Structure formats: structure tokens, C-alpha cells
Amino acid sequence: MNREAYEAVIGLEVHTHLLTRSKLFCGCSTTFGAGPNENVCPVCMGMPGVLPVLNRRAVELAIRTGIAAHCEIARYSIFDRKSYFYPDLPKGYQISQYETPICKGGYIDLPAADNGEPRRIRLTRIHLEEDAGKNIHGENFSLVDFNRSGVPLIEIVSEPDLRSAEEAGAYLRQLRAILRYVDASEGKMEEGAFRCDCNVSVRKRGAKEFGVKAEIKNLNSFRFVEDAIEYEVGRQIEVVEGGGRVAQETHLWDPARRQTRPMRSKEYANDYRYFPEPDLPPLIVPPELEEQVRSSMPELPADRKARYVRELGLTDYEAGVLVADRDVSDYFEATLPDLKNRKSAANWVMTEVLRVARDSAEPFADAVPPAREVGALLRMVEEQKISLNAAKTAFAAMVEKGKGAEATVAELGLAQVSDEGAIAAACDKVLAAEPEKVAEYRAGRDKLFGFFVGAVMKAMGGKANPKVINEILRAKLKG
């Protein structure tokens, strides 16, 4: 099979929960982790006679996301009813947006991959809709938890601009970064807050027309999206190479067997019978509201990255790593106030802090010491109160025991000795003990200088300021 002769054409539909306190059409809490059916009311249970009232915050967050993704914000959009029967869908229809989404067009820029160009992925639309509840199946019974019913979602639909599983992964990471920067979403996959449908087709490289696409539904992690696309692209190339035709069908990803399998047509062949939701007036976004949202927009990752390069003197790469995750970027900035050397702080966060975060199962904020303590630690290095190595030792202890920088350095006795008298005395001792090496050095064996520094450091228990040792030794050896 000649995989290289083909290219994949991929479009993604991402569903993500919006970070509102209450649900899209009622006042119930959106908090995750409540007991079954605790966050419910007649409205989100679809009781007879209830009516939806739109959550203003959800509209603002959708607009924020749209602005961040360069979309056109619709002045006028409407909600529609999407009808299907399922036990977790209380009204028998979902309130969604069909023909008139709140955000139209737009794009997301992907940073250049290794030996590649930056890529611009166009968006088709972003629309608002409500989530359904959750079915829980027992051996011979089923239960439904409606806590999630009515939680606000946005669906972000891309154009078929993605060309590989890796690119799809990069798009999702970039999208998640944007959502987190604008406080629209936490993008927490484990809580069902993120779901993705992929439309995948293949075509001969250079071909203009699209191949027949298959849809892979309901992927709930970036990893599954990448794996499923990778598998599906391979499968489709095999079908085409074998002279067959790809069937236009809907697949599910089986993560255990690492395969897609077609759903039975009964499972997806719904006629949703969309029509305008008569219980909600049209959603009008006056220019003033859009302007108000625009003026309250937080800094976006691309802007922040540019600022790091321009104002902090970081490289493009360093800035890119730091801004990729808003938590990391915010953390980095919180270490800065008392530091002169921004670059070394950036390095510290990128290496020491990120390593600790990676090795921990805890969320970032809980896994790493408070940013201001790391700032204090780095300031001690700057002021030569401790060595860089001592700082690493102290940092490990701070992660381990949770104490502050000062306390940890004091407790472990890591403070550097800069007292010239003490260091001079140690130097004298070392030189007196090694008259032959002193003679050799003076005869021109410069390399021995390191030996003397090491010996002095050892005599000082490793805590002497190496700069001071250098100065004193040099003066004495000239002697």
C-alpha cells in the first residue's frame, strides 16, 4: 500500500461545556460530581408546561470564543429544536442552533510543526446548544442521571482543512488553549466536557475533489481522535487501493481494539425534524454587546506569545511552550515580579516546573509549589545567596514537603558562604597542603585551577560562593 500517494481530508466537530455557573435554560447548578439527579428542576427534567430562559453568560462565552477564533458574530440567530427519542433527552428534543449559528466563519492558526509551515484551519461555525443527561446501565435495568441535562455546550465545526491525525491533535490542543484563555471552558475530558466527531476522507495527493467521507462519532479524548483518524485513514486507503469505494457511514471508535466499526443505520439514521424553537425569541446581539465582550477579552495565546518575545526577550520556541497552557503561562508570569532574569525564570518553568507537573497525577496548580515561592527561590540564585545546584535541591524539597523557599533553603543549610575571610582561610589550607601542585600550576599547568576550586569547595562543605573562591584563589596563586 502506497500511503504516501494519498492525503487525508479531515474536519472536526468539537463539543465542549461552557464554564457557566448555571445551566443554559434554567437556574440549576452545573457543578460536576453532585449526587445523581441533585442538580435538576422541572425545566431541565422536561416536565409538562416548563419553558426555557436563555443564560446570558453562556451567550457571552460563546461570543468570546467566536471573537478569539476570528468569527463573525451573528446579529440575529435563532434556536431550533432537534428531535429524537432517547431516555437521557428529557424533552424528546434538544434545543440547538441549526441554520443560524451565533458565530460564523473564523479560523484557528496552528504553530509550525517540526520542519513545517504554520497552518490556518478555517471554521465553519460555532453554535450554542444544551447537553443531555447520562444513561447508566445495570445488568437488567437502566438509570438516568439528569445533572448534565441542560448544561451549556458550544459546538465548534471546522472546515475540512486538516490533513493528518497529528494536525487534528495540534488543532485540538490549540482550540483547548483558546477556550481556556477566554474562560469559556476547562476542556476537561474526564468529565465528559469535551466530545469530538471526526469527518474523514482520503484522496490522491493533488486531487481537487473530496473522497467519500465517513464520520467517527463521540470521541472523548485527543488521543482517541488521533488514533481513530490514523486507523480510519489507513482503512480507507486500503479500500480505495483495493479498488473499492468508501461507504458513507458513521463509525464508532473502539479504543480497546483500536479499530473503528460502523454503527448500525438504526443507531444514527435519525430525521431530526429541525424547526425554530417557538419558546425562545430570536437571539439578538447588538453591536454594543459584541463591543462590550470584545473590550473585556483576556489576552489570547498568540498575543501573549508575541509579548514574551518582544518584552521578555524569550525565543519563539520558549514563548510557544509557555503559552500553550494558560495555567503554565499564568504561573510563569507569577514568578516574575521580583526577578531581573526573565529568561532563567522561563527556563526554570519549562524544565523543572513542567517536569514535576508531568510526573504528577494532580492538576497543574496542585502539583507544583506556589509560583511566588519559586520566584523567591530564583531571586536567591540571582542574589547569589544559593547556587543553581542548591536551588534544584531546594525545589525538589519544596515539591516534596510543601514548604516555602526561604524555609527550605534554611532547613537544608543550602545558603552560600560568601565571607571572604573564611574562604581565604580555606584556600590557604588547600594550597599549603599541595605545594607540588601549586608549583606545577605556576609552571603553566592551568588546568589544575579547577582542582584547587574543587578542593576548596569540598573543604567548605559545598556551600561557598564559587565566584569568590575563584577570585581569591587566582590572587593567591599569582602570588
Place this chain on the structure above:
Amino acid sequence: MASELNKLTIGEASSKLRAREITATRLTRDCLDRIAAVEPKLHAFITVCEPEALEQARAADARLAAGNAPALCGIPLGIKDIYATSRVRTTCASRILENFVPPFDATVIERLRADGAIFVGKTNMDEFAMGSSTENSAFGPTMNPHDTARVAGGSSGGSAAAVAAHECLGALGTDTGGSIREPASFCGVVGIKPTYSRVSRYGVVAYASSLDQVGPFARSVRDAAIILRTLAGPDGRDSTCSARPVPDYERALTGEIKGLRIGVPREFFVEGMQPEVENSVRAALDNYRSLGASTVEISLPHTGYAIAAYYLVATAEASANLARYDGIRFGLRVNAEDNIALYESTRAKGFGAEVKRRIMLGTFALSAGYYDAYYLKAQKVRTLIRNDFERAFEKCDLIVTPVAPTTAFKIGEKMNDPLTMYLSDIFTISLNLAGLPGMSIPCGHDSNNLPIGMQLIAPPFAEETILRAGDAFERTGAFKPRSPAV
């Protein structure tokens, strides 16, 4: 001997209650006694709330004793069984909700409670408000108090009959295509369908959301105005509810209509109409002219398309609104081997024939490939009908028409012919499509002593015009409604 306080109008009863000449308990007792006496013949109520009503009456008496009670304090009302009432079941006249007790009150129920009104019971109706005769109730039809072999009209037939038969002083109905006005006409009482969005729909079991509207029944225009004032007004739980302030409707009842321009649409006086209906309405128009109003012939050219448009829009919305009756969370459940079979058996057993017919019609109208030809087309017709009225109201302030082409028909007469049944709403349905306010008031009797209703129609939010004109007609005494035969 019975005191027969139940025969008082709301205005009269309210004055006597506040003057402490009568008690709410006595008034309620008289209504309950009347209910016990006539219900076997009428079946206006699905659920009579005797203990709850007496408890409310005691509370109302305490409030009346303290002084400053609202006009509706202590007034016994009938509530159509489509309103969510906490602690009392809300069946919508359907098997599927036969034992459903809502955990909340509809907004209008909350408002009436706050005013101290008393709910004597939940009234009969066509299942899910689908029908024009109350024969589609899963619990049996309501009989017309003027002739128990005849229908009370529908879908709010129970409310109309209960008010006509003095089982309560006023009642709540809902009107989607004529469901307040047609039964008011058939039973000889006043019924108002306000402007769409004038009254909150929160807690009113939805039939067709863009057409449904809440309204009162009463035995006089003044009484209807008193109830409407409490019902109307903005509601944070209904996003389609208007924010306009509510006028004091009673103050509009000046009796003065000099200079009022009344439009008479030629399309509403059609072949095949019962001649006595036309004669009564024309006589009422003469009456208006004698009071100083002028009449002008107008045209509403798209009237002929109203029924077709209505049965597409209403059934499409109903097909989605009724999807929630799936046996999962509340109401009837008929267990089966899987989800789909559970839905099928629950809905097969729970819904009546007319409800099933409308769900199927609406599902079809919204199906892929048919949406544009049916639903979308019907919405365009709706716009044309609205435009017709807008143009007509350039020439007149009020439109007067018959409410229905005939007086009350015989029970069973039209049950096997849904299309003929649908034509009962031919004069009322276009108001719902256009969102306009309309009122039915009694204006005559036919040779069988059956009441005839006249429909008054005004531009959006001009309820005051309707009320003033209706009240002025009542004051002439040209026509005195008769007490029902029951």
C-alpha cells in the same frame, strides 16, 4: 335552603366579600354543592378539589377580615386541567398524565393564589387541548348545560360549562385555535383569548407553543376583565412573555364607544352558516351603530388558508411538545423489552386517537424533504394573515364576527369526521395565527335556545378596546343570556 351565592358575578361577590356580607367559605360551599348537584349531568370537572378549596376559603376569609384584600380574594374559580398545580394532579385529560402531580405551580396559578382566589377543581378538556368539543377527553365528554345532549365546545369545554352552570364564578381556559372562544359561545359565557405573549405560558402544558394563550371565562365582561388583570404581565420564566405594563382593564369599561369604527369582514359571513348566527351578529352590529359606532366592510383575503396553515404549524409544534411523554420520568409507563418498545407501548396506550393523529401529522410536516412545502409554507401564510389584519386595522378599531358557524352540535355528531370538526374553528383560528386578542360574548339564542356568540377582535395589546365594546353591548341590555337548563 341553599343561598345560591354561586350565581353572583365576580364583581358582586367581591363587593359582598369585602363588605363582609358573605364569607368565602359560604360562597365556596355553594359552588361545591352546585358541583355535587350538576356534575353527574355535565362532567365539567376532572378533579373536584373540595378539601383544598375549603382550606383556601378559610385563608381567604382571614385575609378579608384583615382588610385590603385583592378583588379575586375568596372568588371560586375552575381551572382547566392543563395548568400545573402543585399538590393537585394535572391530567390534560389524558391517560398518559392520569396520575401526574406537578411539583410546581404555573405562573398564573401562582398569581391567582397570591390574590387569594379559590380553586374548586380542574376542568375537563379535549386531551392536550386538541379538539373543539371536549369529546376527546380520555375521561369522557362534558355536556352543554343548555342541552345535555350537546357538546360544550372545546377544548376548554369544562371551564365554559362550569361557569355557565354556576359551578364557579369564573374559570381559566387556554386558546390555541379557538379553545376559549368556541366553548364560551356554545355555553353562553364570556371568554377572552388575549394577545399572544400578554399572559405567561409557564406551567401551561404546551400544545402549540407559538399559538397557545391563557385566558379567562366569566359571566360578564367586567368579571373577565378582573381575572385578566391578575393573569397578565411579564414573567421571567417565559421568554416569549411581553414586558409591556398591564393596564387596569376595569377602568376601560366606560360604556362609551361613540366614534368606534367596527370592521365587518366579508369572508366571515359565509354560505352554510347557521342563519340565526348571522342574524344575531348583524343585530348586535345594529346595536353598536345605535350607540354611535360606525361599521365598515373589510376584507381578510387569506382567511381561507387559515385552517390549513394552523393544522401544519400546530401539529408540527405539538409533535415536539408531546415527545416528552415517553414513560421515562413521569406519567404512564408501559414496560417493554427495550427503549423503543417502551416508548411505543406507553404512547400507544397513553394517547387518544386525535392526539395520535396530530402527532403523526406534525411529524410528517417536519420530515426531511417536506419541511419547506408544509411547515415553512404555513409560516408564510401566517405572515399573510397577519398582514391582512394589519391592513384591516388601518380602517377600523375593532372587528366583529361570529365565533362559530353554528351553535353547539350534538354529542357524537362530528366525532367520525375530523375535518368537519376542524371547521368549527374557522372564525377563531386566524387570530391565533396572527397573535391577536379576541373575545366571545353572548349575543343571541337560536330556535333551540342554544347560545350564540359574537367575536370581538382588536390589534395586538388592544384588549381594552375589546373589553369596552363588549361591556357597552352588555349594558344596552339588548340581549340577556338565559340561565342554562341544567
